[in-house]
Amino acid sequence: MNPVVTAMPNDQPGPALVQVRGLRFGYGRKLIFDGVDMDFARGRITAIMGPSGTGKTTLLRLIGGQWRPQAGGITFDGVDIHRQNRAGLYRLRKRMGMLFxxxxxLTDLSVFENVAFPLREHTQLPESMIRDLVLLKLQAVGLRGARDLFPEELSGGMARRVALARAMALEPELVMYDEPFTGQDPISMGVLMRLVRTVNDALGLTSIVVSHDVVEVMSISDYVYVISGGKVIAQGEPDQVRQTSSERARQFLDGRPDGPVAFHYPAQSLAEDLGLEAA
Amino acid sequence: MNAIGAILGDFLATLGRATLFLLQLLLAVPRALLRPRLLLRQIYMVGQLSLIIIVISGAFIGMVLALEGYRTLSNFGATSSLGILVALSVIRELGPVVTALLFAGRAGSALAAEIGLMRATDQLSGMEMMAVDPLAYVAAPRFLAGFIAMPLLASIFSVMAIGAAGGYFVGVIWLGVDPGAYWSQIHQGVEVLDIRQSLIKSLVFGATVSWIAVFQGYHSAPTSEGVSRATTSTVVMSSLAILALDFVLTAFMFSQ
Incomplete structure (x- = not known):
């Protein structure tokens, strides 16, 4: 039996909403994922953590069908994302929301119009209903009063909250967050953390949070994957992952400057470089 | 030799990608036409961006043409033909070509930068993830807008160059050419064929510039350097393409 599945909490209904199997992906000759298996259980917040450049964002783009894996596959609710034509892919994407x-x-639209955008594009709802829906979504992220502002007038945290309202506009089943907490002050970090949790629980969503903010993400997620060097190096519920014995994972979680990920970029020895060793 | 081969290979690869992109763009055009408000807005944007520079350049080019033409024509005592000289030079050649060059510099670069920045700030990816095709929502309306705006701008350019602010001002008001002769020569000398060929040129140039601009923006690297490279290449490639196409089109039209 697949160890990934046995490690999952066993109280959710049905198989995982998103299943990643044997994923291989790389740019040019650089391999980003080398045989990765993951499950994103329904109704749960699953975190993907790892050092910068390990392909966390890439994984979201693969799940969203923007990029294709070289081998392996990803299914969403049992449907292979990368075996769809454009119409099929767009149907799947309407069931996903992504927070960049x-x-x-969209910089030429107001906050209100940004949230209304997916509704206008994909539904035939009358204007009055669109207005109500948009205001409700904005209310949920605390920005109903900011509806007439333009994106350039928003702080980084506010922009992410608007984007969350927009991602929720079509009532998706899956929301993917790409580094939602990076560069936020403590207040807006707290706001965003609470939103990710409450939105997930109130709407019965499935959430994927990609981040390297270890403490914050551990505190709100139900399940954690730590990836590095193209592989999953630790996984489990946050408490299990905190106890992991993997050296690589320990270095990342504890923020140690040196370890399996070396402090020094590979180079010849210093003595050689300075010409101190006789040739 | 290898270097030339590499450059040629690069060029052909880009041309191939750009042609594929054009096909996708054309396929997205019907969906863009379903959003007339978006299209009108883009026509307004590219047209209004370029209007002032087109109007002023048209007037100055008309004035210079009239001055130079007057000097040459006066050697033959043919200054009454000034009108037709200015009109034909402008309608057949300078109108479409200069307008297209200015359009590439003003609107083309702005289009490439705008789309490039949308790419760099994930707005295009965001649309894709919302199941909205950015080709239909962003690229095609801008492409169509350039295609529609160019002939309008070229016509404005020609009117400015021939009319009261340009050639007419210098020729008639300043140098004293008979106004009746100026207009009647134009009336008799300019044929529908000239205007049609002028329109064809500006349509072709408009499509070319917008195609290059939208392609460069859409495929720019998502960095500040990538956006700046996209704007620069838009202007350089558009200008070269306009001049080369002008030669080809003129040669074809000449043989008619």
Missing amino acids: QNGAL
Whole structure:
């Protein structure tokens, strides 16, 4: 039996909403994922952590079908994401919301219009209903009063909250967060953390949070994957992961400057470089 | 030799990608037409961006043409033909070409920068993840807008160059050419064919510039350097393409 599945909490209904199997992906000759298996259980917040450059964002783009894996596959609710034509892929994407690191709000539209955008594009709802829906979504993220502002007038944290309201507009089943806490002050970090948790629980969503803010993410997630060097190096519920014995994972979780990920970029020895060793 | 081969290979690869992109763009055009408000907004944006520079350049080019033309024509005592000289030079050649060059510098670069920044700030990826095709929502309306705005701008340019602010001002008001002769020569000398060929040129140039601009922006690297490279290449490649196409089109039209 697959060890990944046995490690999952066993109280959720049905198989995982998103299943990653044998994923291989790389740019050019650089391999980002080398045989990765992951499950994202329904109704849960699953965190993906790892050092910068380990492909955390890449994984979200693969799940969103923006990029194709070289081998292996990803299924969403049992449907293979990468075996869809454009119409099929777009149908799947309407059931996903994604929060980009900087919000990715459309800069020529107001906050209100940004949240209304997916509704206008994908539904035939009358204007009055769109207005009500948008205001409710904005209320949920505490920005109903900011509806007439433009993206350039928002702080980073506010932009992410608007993006969250927009991601929720079509009532998705899955929300993916790309580094939602990076560069936030403590207050807006707290706000965003609470939002990720409450939105997930109130709407019965499945959430994937990609981050390297160890303490924050551990505190809100139900299950954690630590990836590094193209592999999953630790996984489990936050408490299990905190006890991990993997050296690589320990270095990352404890923030040690030196370890399996060396402080020094690979180079010849210093003595050689300075010409101190006789040739 | 190898270097030339590499450059040629690069060029052909880019041309291939750009052609594929054009096909996708054309396929997205019907969906863009379903959003007339978006299209009108883009026509307004690219048109209004370029309007002032087109109007002023048109007037100055008309004035210079009239001055130079007057000097040459007066050697033959043919200054009454000034109108037709200015009109034909502008309608057949300078109108479409200069407008397209200015359009590439003003609107083309702005289009490339705008789309490039949308790429760099994940707005295009964001749209894709919202199941909205950025080709239909962002690229196609801008491409169409350039295609529609160029002939309008070229016509404005020509009117400015021939009319009261340009050639007419220098030729008639300043140098004393008979106004009746100026207009009647134009009336008799300019044929529908000239105007049609002028329109064809500006349509082709408009499509070319917007194609290059949208392609460069859409495929720019998502960095500040990438966006700056996209704007620069838009202007350089558009200008070269306009001049080369002008030669080809003129050669074809000449043989008609």
